[in-house]
Amino acid sequence: DTAVSQTPKYLVTQMGNDKSIKCEQNLGHDTMYWYKQDSKKFLKIMFSYNNKELIINETVPNRFSPKSPDKAHLNLHINSLELGDSAVYFCASSQLSSGGTDTQYFGPGTRLTVL
Amino acid sequence: AQSVAQPEDQVNVAEGNPLTVKCTYSVSGNPYLFWYVQYPNRGLQFLLKYITGDNLVKGSYGFEAEFNKSQTSFHLKKPSALVSDSALYFCSSRGSTLGRLYFGRGTQLTVWP
Numbered sequence: 001d002t003a004v005s006q007t008p009k010y011l012v013t014q015m016g017n018d019k020s021i022k023c024e025q026n027l028g029h030d031t032m033y034w035y036k037q038d039s040k041k042f043l044k045i046m047f048s049y050n051n052k053e054l055i056i057n058e059t060v061p062n063r064f065s066p067k068s069p070d071k072a073h074l075n076l077h078i079n080s081l082e083l084g085d086s087a088v089y090f091c092a093s094s095q096l097s098s099g100g101t102d103t104q105y106f107g108p109g110t111r112l113t114v115l
Numbered sequence: 116a117q118s119v120a121q122p123e124d125q126v127n128v129a130e131g132n133p134l135t136v137k138c139t140y141s142v143s144g145n146p147y148l149f150w151y152v153q154y155p156n157r158g159l160q161f162l163l164k165y166i167t168g169d170n171l172v173k174g175s176y177g178f179e180a181e182f183n184k185s186q187t188s189f190h191l192k193k194p195s196a197l198v199s200d201s202a203l204y205f206c207s208s209r210g211s212t213l214g215r216l217y218f219g220r221g222t223q224l225t226v227w228p
Contacts, residue, residue, distance in 0.1 A: 004158070031214050041153075041203060043218045056215060090158055094214065101166070102147060102209045102216060106158035 003027050004107035006091050012113045013081055021076045021110045023091030031055075032074035033092040033104065034066060043090075049074055050096060078112075086114045117142050117210045121219035128196050129227050136191040136222045138206030147209035148189040149216065150180055154202045162204075165189060176200070196226045 004025045013019055025032060033056070034046040048056035049068040063079040074091060091107040118141045128134045140146055147166050151159040163174025170182045180191045191204060206219040 033214070041221050043159075043205065043221075045215065048214050050214065055213060092159075096214055101164070102214065103149065103161055103164060104159075104216060105161065106151075108158045109156075 004091055004093055004105050006107040006110050008110060009108065010111050012115065014115055015081055015083060017081050018077070018079045019081060021089055023074045023107055025072055025093040027093055027105060029093040029095045030071055031094050031096045032068065034074065034076050035090040035092065037088040037090060039087070081114045083114050086112055117208060117217045119206050119208050119217050119219040121206055121222045123222050125223045125225065127225045127227065130198050131195050134193050134196040134200070134224065134226070136204050136224060138189045138191065138219060140187050140189060140208050142208050143211065148182065149207045150174065150178070150191050151205045151207065152202045153205065159205060198226050198228050200224060201226045
């Protein structure tokens with residue numbers, strides 16, 4: 001009963017392809033996030049959705065598009081993949097309303113390799 | 116501007132010795148501070164947080180952190196290190212935007228047997 005799960009765990013693809021990463025949380029949280037961790041382990045927030053509404057949209061290429069079909073799911077679609085997109089992408093969730101805190105719970109990550 | 120700094124990229128300590136992983140913060144308003152740990156090829160795991168109250172916060176796996184307002188620090192500590200504590204540790208603070216966390220660059224802790 002994994003709290004935050006991501007698929008796939010590994011993704012190897014060619015430059016120019018389009019790919020998606022899926023995330024699901026079973027914690028009942030109202031907010032979900034996407035982070036990018038580069039080769040130096042630096043974490044960068046990309047997007048956040050609260051109750052399916054986009055609340056954080058950092059400066060990322062518009063080739064990256066998040067989609068939240070419901071509160072428990074947040075997917076990340078990437079168009080025209082580039083070498084620099086190679087990284088580990090983490091999904092996270094937290095409960096912000098109804099007395100929740102900012103404690104975020106992370107998924108296991110998706111290692112994307114663009115060749 | 117909100118920011119968190121971890122001044123050490125690496126900390127090495129012998130098993131059984133006390134360990135400290137340093138973090139300083141710069142936030143407007145009351146700080147909400149967190150420590151996370153990342154084991155190899157895993158996601159980040161929440162260790163502990165400071166919101167208000169006692170300056171010494173206890174968390175998972177025997178870790179604790181001391182909040183020091185005058186020094187704007189939130190150092191992570193453990194009285195007796197284990198080899199299994201070897202991991203990457205991140206300090207973070209809550210930003211003014213709802214849900215926004217600012218992460219430090221991480222400190223690699225290595226505990227030698």
